[in-house]
Structures are given as structure tokens and as C-alpha cells.
Amino acid sequence: xxxxxxxxxxxxxxxxxxxxxxxxxxxxxxxxxxxxxxxxxxxxxxxxxxxxxxxxxxxxxxxxxxxxxxxxxxxxxxxxxxxxxxxxxxxxxxxxxxxxxxxxxxxxxxxxxxxxxxxxxxxxxxxxxxxxxxxxxxxxxxxxxxxxxxxxxxxxxxxxxxxxxxxxxxxxxxxxxxxxxxxxxxxxxxxxxxxxxxxxxxxxxxxxxxxxxxxxxxxxxxxxxxxxxxxxxxxxxxxxxxxxxxxxxxxxxxxxxxxxxxxxxxxxxxxxxxxxxxxxxxxxxxxxxxxxxxxxxxxxxxxxxxxxxxxxxxxxx
Amino acid sequence: xxxxxxxxxxxxxxxxxxxxxxxxxxxxxxxxxxxxxxxxxxxxxxxxxxxxxxxxxxxxxxxxxxxxxxxxxxxxxxxxxxxxxxxxxxxxxxxxxxxxxxxxxxxxxxxxxxxxxxxxxxxxxxxxxxxxxxxxxxxxxxxxxxxxxxxxxxxxxxxxxxxxxxxxxxxxxxxxxxxxxxxxxxxxxxxxxxxxxxxxxxxxxxxxxxxxxxxxxxxxxxxxxxxxxxxxxxxxxxxxxxxxxxxxxxxxxxxxxxxxxxxxxxxxxxxxxxxxxxxxxxxxxxxxxxxxxxxxxxxxxxxxxxxxxxxxxxxxxxxxxxxxxxx
Numbered sequence: 001x002x003x004x005x006x007x008x009x010x011x012x013x014x015x016x017x018x019x020x021x022x023x024x025x026x027x028x029x030x031x032x033x034x035x036x037x038x039x040x041x042x043x044x045x046x047x048x049x050x051x052x053x054x055x056x057x058x059x060x061x062x063x064x065x066x067x068x069x070x071x072x073x074x075x076x077x078x079x080x081x082x083x084x085x086x087x088x089x090x091x092x093x094x095x096x097x098x099x100x101x102x103x104x105x106x107x108x109x110x111x112x113x114x115x116x117x118x119x120x121x122x123x124x125x126x127x128x129x130x131x132x133x134x135x136x137x138x139x140x141x142x143x144x145x146x147x148x149x150x151x152x153x154x155x156x157x158x159x160x161x162x163x164x165x166x167x168x169x170x171x172x173x174x175x176x177x178x179x180x181x182x183x184x185x186x187x188x189x190x191x192x193x194x195x196x197x198x199x200x201x202x203x204x205x206x207x208x209x210x211x212x213x214x215x216x217x218x219x220x221x222x223x224x225x226x227x228x229x230x231x232x233x234x235x236x237x238x239x240x241x242x243x244x245x246x247x248x249x250x251x252x253x254x255x256x257x258x259x260x261x262x263x264x265x266x267x268x269x270x271x272x273x274x275x276x277x278x279x280x281x282x283x284x285x286x287x288x289x290x291x292x293x294x295x296x297x298x299x300x301x302x303x304x305x306x307x308x309x310x311x312x313x314x315x316x317x
Numbered sequence: 318x319x320x321x322x323x324x325x326x327x328x329x330x331x332x333x334x335x336x337x338x339x340x341x342x343x344x345x346x347x348x349x350x351x352x353x354x355x356x357x358x359x360x361x362x363x364x365x366x367x368x369x370x371x372x373x374x375x376x377x378x379x380x381x382x383x384x385x386x387x388x389x390x391x392x393x394x395x396x397x398x399x400x401x402x403x404x405x406x407x408x409x410x411x412x413x414x415x416x417x418x419x420x421x422x423x424x425x426x427x428x429x430x431x432x433x434x435x436x437x438x439x440x441x442x443x444x445x446x447x448x449x450x451x452x453x454x455x456x457x458x459x460x461x462x463x464x465x466x467x468x469x470x471x472x473x474x475x476x477x478x479x480x481x482x483x484x485x486x487x488x489x490x491x492x493x494x495x496x497x498x499x500x501x502x503x504x505x506x507x508x509x510x511x512x513x514x515x516x517x518x519x520x521x522x523x524x525x526x527x528x529x530x531x532x533x534x535x536x537x538x539x540x541x542x543x544x545x546x547x548x549x550x551x552x553x554x555x556x557x558x559x560x561x562x563x564x565x566x567x568x569x570x571x572x573x574x575x576x577x578x579x580x581x582x583x584x585x586x587x588x589x590x591x592x593x594x595x596x597x598x599x600x601x602x603x604x605x606x607x608x609x610x611x612x613x614x615x616x617x618x619x620x621x622x623x624x625x626x627x628x629x630x631x632x633x634x635x636x637x638x639x640x641x642x643x644x
Binding site for chain 1: 374415421423487
């Protein structure tokens, strides 16, 4: 197991390098000059050159990349052009907000998904199954931003019970565990939970139905296990795949949703990314993308390791 | 054997509904089995032998299956059992060995845990005692280094070893009736013999009754005291194994026995039964073997022939056989 762990950790290094190279160069493919966004239109050539030199934009791209990686491993992702604050701090602030939102969305999505999926799997082919499947398909298919807007219209505009945007009164972006803040997270969390609900419902439904049809379930019943006893076996068999899917879903949510965070003006990473793109804030954009990409690499690693722990059939050596 | 038989099956009928169609898998099967007796059930695939076994343990999917008739095992009205009573019956009074041991163990639980689980369920002992029982059973079915095998997962064992473990699991709670659903079919020929010998030895040691379903005439002859032959969901012949094999009464049994390939038959023409088994969704009104039978008569097509006795304890469902069988 330890050897497997070390091996998996070593695999991460080349992946991380490749990912950062892609993140870095992608930005240069997009049109637009980062400095033109902050400089006045009549800025002198010397001023442009000076700024370019300050940000290192005058060097060849490979050199820029090497310097960027060199600083990135020390935790320095550069300075945001738009705000002048360190990129790492901007990301740190946004990521904690995104985590809050993702936490609630996952709590809703996983609970509903596991419940619906299990019920549908047990009642496969009945009207219950069909109803649940319809809900799951709707959850995956309905566009996020549209649902978000509908929720805002119903609960904020018509009923006026929940706030429409932001994450706290007076534009606060500091989370706290009280009702004043909780009310802000309800609508975006519900909106964001739709896709994990749908995906997990479908996954669990297929898994449970498949497991229940297997011969060993007949054997378990045949030796007198109660429904609860059989259910424990279903859980352990469905566990690894479900965990993997939940891990990926959690990853997506932690990565932040540009659409949902923008609709609800939730100051998370998606919102940050959106802002960075529109302001051509290259260091912020590169830093955020790199952070999110590495985040996914780490997430997949964790999911893989967890699966290995649970499922004895995955080879450990 | 003065007391009532251990197993009494009367007019067992099983049909599955599939897409509005009703498939009659078992059509009125009746037999008795005494405690400690081994009955072989011979038949080709689709003859209803496995379905009969599963009905005895109520393992058929409930919402798609209609079961009629009655099944009594050791005083339990099996078809009427519900909930907890059914769970108590399964595994303790009657247990089952399946055809494919790889598929009939949960792949993500250790063998030891799966045996202990059953022991705990039926005897209420603690983990330690259940594991001790599992170890004892693995030793009993002669699995080498059983203590280590307790911790093994099904995929870490060979086919024969898994079937031994399956037997250990099935016998862990000392059932009175063991249902064996083609337990050797999926195994290598050499392993088959070992498993058969082991089963016979354990059957004598534990004194349980066994219903052994197989399509292999040799295996059936090897293990059974009595032999039943099934065709299209009906028992067409039943009697002492020796009698059925040496003097088969039903034309189907004769056809089945003559289609076995033996070494001394080299060069001779093998007699196959012409035609194919009937469609279970549309059974003929009369004898279901009639369309393939060389001795068919008009009355065969009119109604299903009753069981007729060839000798005192040997009967067949054919009008050409001696007097009507009692019961």
C-alpha cells in the first residue's frame, strides 16, 4: 500500500508540470493585451515598455514560463493587474467562498442523489423508478443559470423571502455560520446541486439495479440475510464507483461554477475567473486556472486511493 | 422412515410474466423426499429444474413470478413464509449451492466474513464464535491453510476452492435440506469428481437431504438415491436412480440416456432426439414430449398423461407405461 501510494504521488509530478504548461500557454492564445486594459489609451511607448518589463511580458514565453513556475512552487503566483493584490491572496479568498457554496450544494446533491438512486434501483422498472429517472434527467438537462434565475424570480422577486445576490448583507464576502449568511447560500446551493443530484441518482440507480440482479444477491438471500443485511452488501459493492463519481462531482463544485456564481454574484473562484477573463488579468487568470487544475489532479488522486482502500480487487502493487 | 417426509412438493407451478406473455417454467411438479435422501434431478436447460430449486428457497423475483401448489419442508409451509420467517428458513433449514461459485460470492467481502455472516444470522453467536465456525467449516471441506483462506477474497481462490467454500457456507448452519444447482458444471473435470466426492461424504456425515440438479447423466447417477427427469417444466419420470438409468420408462429419458457419448460408441451413429423442446409460452395441450416422440398416439395429444407406475417406486408420465401411479 505504501509503495502504491508513493508511486501514485510520483505520477502527479509530470502531470502537474504538463498541466501548468498548458495553463500558462493557453492564455497567450486568447486575443487581447493585458496591459491595454489597465493603461490609458494615450499611454506613451516608454510607459508600456516599462510596465511590460515590470510584469516580465517582454521576455520570451519559455523564459516567462520558467520564471512563473519557479515562483509558483514557492507559492507566489504574481500580482493581479486589476487589483494590484497578490494572486494567491485573491484565490485564497475566492476558494473559501466557493468551498462554502460547494459544501452546501454537495450536502443537498449527495443526499438526494443517494436516496433517489437507491430507491429507483430497488424499484427498477416500476413507476417510482420512472419518476425518479425523469427527475434525474431534468436535473442534468436544465441549464443552471436558467434555473438560478427562475429561483431568484420566485423566491426573491415574487415571494421576497430569500436574497437574490451576494453572500451576506451589505456586500459582505466573509462567511459565518449564522442565518444571516445561510439565507444567501440557499438559492445558489440548490441551483448548483441539480447536476450532482442528477448524476449521482443515475449512477447509483444503475449500480444498485445491477448489483441486485447479480447471482450473489440471490446467494445472500438464500443464506437467510435480512433485507438490511443484503443492503450492507449492496452498499459496499456500489461504494467505490459511487465514491468516485461523488469525488468528481465534489471536484467540479469545488472548482466553482462560472455561471452560477455569476448569476448569484457569489464571490468564489468561478466569479474570480470570470472577472479575470473580462479584465484580461493574465497573472490572475493563469494562477486561478493552475490552482483549479492542480486541485483536480489532487482530487483524482484522493479518489483513486480511497477506491483502493475499499475495493480489494484493485491491485495494490 | 415412518414419519412424514422432510420435503413434500405438490403441484408446484411457476410462471414468469414477461412483456404481457406468461412463461410456464414449472407445470405441476410433485415429489417427496425423506430426510437424508439424495434426489437427482436431470433435465436439459429450460426444463425447469433450476426454477424448481429456486422456488424451494423462494429465490425467484417476486413481482414477476407466480407460484402455485404447495411446498412443505420440515414442517414449514414454504410458499406462505413472509419476512423474518422466510429469512429464518433460508440458510438454516434449507440452503443452496450455486452453479457458478465466482458469481455467488460477494466479490468485496472475504470468504470468512461471508460464512460468519450466515452463522451469526442464524445462531446469534458473536463475531469470534462465528469466525471459529467458519474456520471449522473451511477445514471440513478440506481447504488447505483454512485460517489464511478466511481472509481471502473470492477472486483470490481457484474455482474448485471457491466451490468448496460455497459448500462450507451452505452447510455452516447444518441445514436439513441442501439444494445443489449444477454445483459442478462450471468446474474442470478433475475438480468435478473431487467436489462430488466431498458432497457425498458431507451428506452422509451431516445426514441431510439433498436435491441435486444437473444435466449430466453421469453426475446424476453418481450422487443420487432417487432420480427425477424433467422435461418442459414437468417431472416425466421418477424412481430409484439405478432403475431409471437401467430401465428408463419414458421415451424422453430413453432418448436422453442414449444421447450420452461413451468411448465404446466410437464409429456408431449417435441417436439424437429429433426436434427441440416446446415453447414454454405456448405449451401443447397434451404430453409436451409428444411432438418429438416416436411412439406418439392420438391420446397423447389430447391431455397431459398422468404419472403411471412402472414398478412400485418407479413412475413415468407416459401412457405406454404400466398402471396408474398412486398419488
